[in-house]
Amino acid sequence: MGLPLTLSAAPRALAFGVACVAAAMLLFELAVTRLFSVLFFYHFSFFAISLVMSGLVIGGIWSARWGVREMNEHAYRSRLSALGWMFSAAMLAALFTTLALPPAGATPSLSAVAVQALVFLPGLVAAGAFLAAAFARDKAWIGTLYASDLIAAACACIAAIALMRIVQGPAVLLVPSFFAALAGVIVAPARSLHRTTSALIGAAAGVVLIANAMAGGSLLHLQSAGKESPLVERWNEYSRIQVIDGGSDARYIIIDKSAATVMMPAPIEADGQPPRARGWWKAGPQYAVYRLERPLARVAIIGVGGGRDLLPPLAHGAARVDGYELNGILVDLLQREFVAYNATATRPEVALIHDEARVGIARSGKNYDVIQASLIDTWAATSSGGFVLSENGLYTLDGWRTFLSRLSDRGVLTMTRWYVPDAPAETQRLVALAATALGDAGIADTRSHVMLISSRPAGNVAFTMNEAAAMGTILVSKSPFTPDEVARVKDACAEQNMVLLAAPGVASQDAVIDRLLDAATRRQAIHSSPYNIAPPTDLQPYFFLQLRPSDVLELSGKSFGPVTEITFNGVRVLMLLGGSALLLTLVVVLLSVLGLPGPVGRASALPVYRWMTLYFLGIGFGYILVQLGLHQRLIIIVGHPTFALSVVLFSMLLGTGIGAAWASKLFAKRGIRAAGAAILVVLVALLVCFPAFPAFEQIESQAVRLGVIGAMLGGIGFVLGFAFPLGVVMVAPTGEWAVQKMWAINGAASIAGSVLAAVIGITLGSQFVIAAALLCYAIAIVAGSLAEAKARGSLRDELASAQRTTSLV
Structure with a gap:
């Protein structure tokens, strides 16, 4: 009892x-x-x-x-x-x-x-x-x-x-x-x-x-970091958007800190018709795919941004261009606010689709001749724990399987990322991702299905950065590239001063890329790289974290340019934060354990108090690990960072709140041990069912899918909600200060747990975050049960002592 x-x-x-x-x-x-x-x-x-x-x-x-x-x-x-x-x-x-x-x-x-x-x-x-x-x-x-x-x-x-x-x-x-x-x-x-x-x-x-x-x-x-005020500034749950006047040549769109996209002038024609194609629409290293001269019945653009990527397919005669854009502000800028400056959206071939691209393409029911993504990143935090970015799902094996499945027979998937010759982690990881995805699709000879083009390294390649870097563009096709197509791309490279880094029949200029394209040497090339270039998965969707946590000390003395530092600093900051958070938790626990639970401590209460310290530490770690582990996984499945955040936080907090309210009614007599058993059963079931989560993607209706996921999360939260109030009831009698100290311990554990969730998610995957949560709750429940037994024994001793005193009187 x-x-x-x-x-x-x-x-x-x-x-x-x-x-x-x-x-x-x-x-x-x-x-x-x-x-x-x-x-x-x-x-x-x-x-x-x-x-x-x-x-x-x-x-x-x-x-x-x-x-x-x-x-x-x-x-x-x-x-x-x-x-x-x-x-x-x-x-x-x-x-x-x-x-x-x-x-x-x-x-x-x-x-x-x-x-x-x-x-x-x-x-x-x-x-x-x-x-x-x-x-x-x-x-x-x-x-x-x-x-x-x-x-x-x-x-x-x-x-x-x-x-x-x-x-x-x-x-x-x-x-x-x-x-x-x-x-x-x-x-x-x-x-x-x-x-x-x-x-x-x-x-x-x-x-x-x-x-x-x-x-x-x-x-x-x-x-503002610049001298001039932005033409437009808008905020929403994704990011801040600023439109900067670039003179007569362009408008620059800045997302959050420094991610940038460009809007080129393409006004309505003098006769009132939508803008007609110009020669410069075709220029740029990221548009080599259109030099293949393959059919262009339907093109998908991932991340419309300022609309620049809509222009080349139109210039090459595409019959239909679907532009997918997650941020509604950017869609609104093109369709309304800046339509006089850039009227591309008025072209009859163009459809702007406000949706996450991977989800939208998967559910479109359409096959595309080109799927293109050029420098798609926002580096915008999503209020949901460490390093969960809205664009993560575009750069995983699971995402590429989706894209490849939505290509026509001769369709091409092309993506562009930064290529920094001194630290080429990003491009190498893109190649590893492409080669592995092709191998998973049953294509053994990946060399004949991949081309890689780079611009010449130059400074100030990003609007707010100054680093010598280039753009590396990869072309991936389910059908082999022909010698004629390779020759056309070579001609494009010569015309635009670009470098052909890899292509069928062309010796690669990068030894690592050459080994990544060979199935026999790929694994060893990934393992021996000083960077993390392993292809990300939906369980570890961290394409932009190209530094292994274990390699932080090895590269600690090296410095890189701003573009590279953005990705490398993420892991460095994570490890520093992890050490700081664990130190904070240790200090709080030591202050609590070594101190008394009240101004006058009873000797019989101290064992209960100290076991409950471990209990609150365990449930603090455990709850945040469950919450963030689920979010890491569900942001890909839901396909919408804000919906995922809302569903996970709202459903779990609501369920936990209801569970807390019911804890005293359900466990007034049975206590922590019985509640703990229910918690462990639910977490074991969650861990067992975790690999089946992709089944949620088969639910066509977004509302139904969110409802089902929300109900599941609410149920998990309901059971987890028992732990905190039952712990407070147990620890409160031990001393005047006990509850406040347990609140501090629980809070410190939550902070450290958020860092631990990020570290485990990056190194092992989100399923191991849930496994760590299960372990934390198991430790907490053992500690709580021992505290309960100590409290019961102390209560019996006090009653026996009182009876002896009464009998003597």
């Missing part, structure tokens, strides 16, 4: 206050991830978020000395209200400080990132202290309060998508500031100074939000 639970109800005001703070925290995390992705790069964004979220841990430790159980009601509510308005005010101060700071450079240092991130830390400290103090007041309230926390966070997850579209740019951070102030108003004693303060700060946030909206979002904006 477990320990009995009291059933007194939590105060409604406190539950609403917790909900407001939880919603504010979730909105803040999603919004600031988007902001940091613009200020830094996606991997620095991950570092910054982890740094800021450590404030929750500090807040838990800070609140541990307050004696919240002994406070009178007025003092307790005043303390919570003060934390609410401090959270709100700190968010406002951090927002305006960020707007005033100059933009970071192309490859910012970790110290620069840390300085800009730390301005948000005080607000999260206040938020962490608020929640820890709320949960510690009465163990009987934990189920209701924890459920309020999670259900509000789930609702905020859905609201965040709409808010990032409606409230443009950094101003979205005013919304969590408002909710934090609202929490201060709700929990404050009537007619108190804290209530007035909270109301004034909340009103200030609301007024600024409305004023910024009335000004079209122009009041609150980040400082």
Whole structure:
């Protein structure tokens, strides 16, 4: 039998206050991830978020000395209200400080990132202290309060998508500031100074939000890295889009920090007709595929961007060009806002399709003569854990199998990536991906099915970068390239000063590429490379992380140009962050274990307290590993990063919240051991069923598919929701500070767990992230069961002692 639970109800005001703070925290995390992705790069964004979220841990430790159980009601509510308005005010101060700071450079240092991130830390400290103090007041309230926390966070997850579209740019951070102030108003004693303060700060946030909206979002904006203001700036849940005037030659479109695409002038003709093809439409090393002179009945362009890739197939007479674009802002720019400058979308052959390209092509039912993707990357963080990018699914074996299956008999898949001769990891990985995908399709002689072309290395190849690099374009066909086709591509190379790196009958100029094209030497070439050039899979979809975690120290003394640093720094930052997060967790655990759970520690309570330390450490690691492992896998299956984020976060948080509310009813007598058994059964079932997840892709309806996945995740979350409230009930009697310390441990484990999920996902795959979560929960449940047994034994000893005392009297 477990320990009995009291059933007194939590105060409604406190539950609403917790909900407001939880919603504010979730909105803040999603919004600031988007902001940091613009200020830094996606991997620095991950570092910054982890740094800021450590404030929750500090807040838990800070609140541990307050004696919240002994406070009178007025003092307790005043303390919570003060934390609410401090959270709100700190968010406002951090927002305006960020707007005033100059933009970071192309490859910012970790110290620069840390300085800009730390301005948000005080607000999260206040938020962490608020929640820890709320949960510690009465163990009987934990189920209701924890459920309020999670259900509000789930609702905020859905609201965040709409808010990032409606409230443009950094101003979205005013919304969590408002909710934090609202929490201060709700929990404050009537007619108190804290209530007035909270109301004034909340009103200030609301007024600024409305004023910024009335000004079209122009009041609150980040400082621009360039001298000129952008022609257009738009934000949504994917990225920030800026259109920069490039003079009479072009408009440059900047995505987040520095990913760029170009919009060329192609206006409506003088006779009112759509733009006619010009000679320059055909130019560019990435368009060699059209020199093959194969049929062009239907062409698919992956990532329309500014529309440049739509022009060459039109110039070569394509009858139909389907342009797939994930970001609706870019589609809108071409179809409406800049249609007078570039009217390509008005051509009758062109169809712009707002969808993720891999999903759209797979479900189109069409076979294409050319599928083209030129430098498709955004380097934009998706608010969903480490290194999960919206474009990852384009560069996996599973994705290439889809593309090859949608080619006509003589169709060609062509992709362009950066080719840096001093560090050619990206191009070599593309070749490894192509050769392996062809081999999986039953093509043994891959050499006759692949051509690789490179432009001459030059500086300033990317709009915001300055590095000597070239563009490497690969052509992959299910049918062999003929000698005549190779000759035409050679002619194109001579005309445009390009280099033919590999082709049938042509000796390769790169020894590694030559070995990658040979099935007999491919594995050894991948293994011996100083870079990670193994073909990514849907279980490890990290094409852009071309440095193995194990090789970080070996390459630590080397420096590369900005284009290369973007990919190499990701793993470097990850490993540094992993060490920092584990150190933070170790410090928090040691402070908790070596200290007492209260001002006066009972010897009989210490074993329970220390076993529960391991329990909360385990469920903190376990929950975030389950959440991120599922997201790593489902972002490919759902085919839409925002839908995947919404489905995983919303469904799991909602399910966990409902499970937390039911924990006291289902396990009032059976305790942690019985709840733990249910958790382990569910996680084992998840791990066993994980390889079958691609079956979800067979569900044609997007709504039905999301509904089925959401129901599954909600069920998993429901069972995982038992762990935290039952643990609080167990640890609360051990001492006044115990709950706050366990909150800090759980938070530190979540931060470290997010890094661990990224490391395991990169090195082993998402299924091993779930396996690690199962292990963490198993350890936690063993520790919780031992604590339960210790508590039961202590209770029996105390009852026996009381009976002896009574008999003596």
